[in-house]
Amino acid sequence: MKGTFMIIGSSTSWSAFLILQSNTLELYPAELTLTALICSMGAVMSTTVALVANHASSKPWIIVLDKRLLAPIYTDYWSYYNGGMSLPTHVGKKQRLSKLI
Known part of the structure; x- marks a missing residue:
């Protein structure tokens, strides 16, 4: 309800x-x-x-340099430079990364 x-x-x-x-x-x-x-x-x-x-x-x-911050950054870097993900997934990662930062 x-x-x-x-x-x-x-x-x-x-x-x-x-x-x-x-x-x-x-x-x-x-x-x-x-x-x-x-x-x-x-x-x-x-x-x-x-x-x-x-x-x-x-x-x-407080932003702490740990795996919750580094994992999206690494994934975004890897997917952008290696072309390992399709565009919708890449856009979703960008949105999650911008929420973190």
Whole structure:
């Protein structure tokens, strides 16, 4: 039951965002600036949610040089230079690497 409400809420939020974005583009036609604003607001909101979820603890934010950091970097390096993975897998690795860094 909880998943159903989450899907309905997600769909409603996404449709409201698209409506708001189309209205904003009519008034403010600079698409690149709008994209930068949306991305920066998403970063601020994600950081806020992460800080609240971790009760303002700094421990999850510390980057440690261990296998959890080195494994995605090595895999990305290997797949890029050796062509060992297909494009969708490579894009997925890039996204996971950017979340780590």
